[in-house]
């Protein structure tokens with residue numbers, strides 16, 4: 001028996017970052033949208049544990065026990081008080097690695113669901129969500145998909161209504177950015193300035209509910225953008241290239257370096273993607289839509 005799970009990437013249409021907490025994390029108001037770039041996680045019975053990965057960034061993916069998919073399999077087995085059964089996990093990766101699109105989190109959620117199915121454990125959904133939260137702040141959303149507001153460090157989710165399909169282009173950079181390094185740079189740039197409690201923007205939530213791309217474009221906000229630009233100044237050229245090609249708005253996706261461009265319709269997304277590919281400011285550009293379902297058994 002083989003089980004394959006498809007898991008989406010995310011973009012943060014709002015990422016409001018509070019001051020650093022005592023535990024080193026930051027309180028967030030994090031509005032997630034699942035977007036149509038996917039990884040597939042396949043679980044097959046094996047004599048021992050084995051992890052393999054294919055895809056354009058496969059060389060950058062650790063194949064040791066630190067891989068989030070491996071940690072997810074172990075966490076699931078531990079939750080049920082069993083030794084991790086022998087399993088071959090294969091990651092077919094299409095989500096950029098260290099790209100600010102929660103690729104590792106997607107693999108963790110995918111591995112949890114794939115192993116839960118393969119091992120016939122039938123873990124209740126709330127338990128799966130809590131295992132996800134222990135694995136990483138973005139992992140619960142990878143399981144859930146759609147659209148959601150994340151509070152706490154992003155793991156306390158409230159699903160959100162979305163009244164239509166949004167069209168995006170993702171400009172994939174060469175090389176990644178470390179999420180902890182981007183948060184550190186954000187704190188450094190803020191210095192001693194007072195940082196308000198992070199709040200979800202009512203205008204943004206209304207734009208999502210109405211499915212209105214123009215209103216959403218005006219409300220997009222990422223508190224990590226200045227830090228990502230500080231660490232990777234060339235992203236300013238990418239953002240400019242997408243906007244001058246006709247995007248309604250552009251922003252850094254999460255901690256970057258992927259840049260996300262919201263467009264009016266699918267045809268404009270194709271035009272913007274073509275222009276970005278020709279601009280020389282990114283490795284490639286991917287048109288896609290949102291929202292899309294979370295981890296799904298194929």
Ligand code: ATP
Pocket residue numbers: 060061062066067068069091096097098099100101102103104105107108138176177179254255256
């Ligand atoms: P986020 O948007 O959640 O901050 P990201 O998309 O920027 O994350 P990931 O692709 O999740 O970043 O990878 C971050 C780091 O995690 C990688 O550089 C890699 O060392 C490690 N990692 C562990 N497991 C995985 C995995 N399954 N896929 C990719 N990277 C992984």
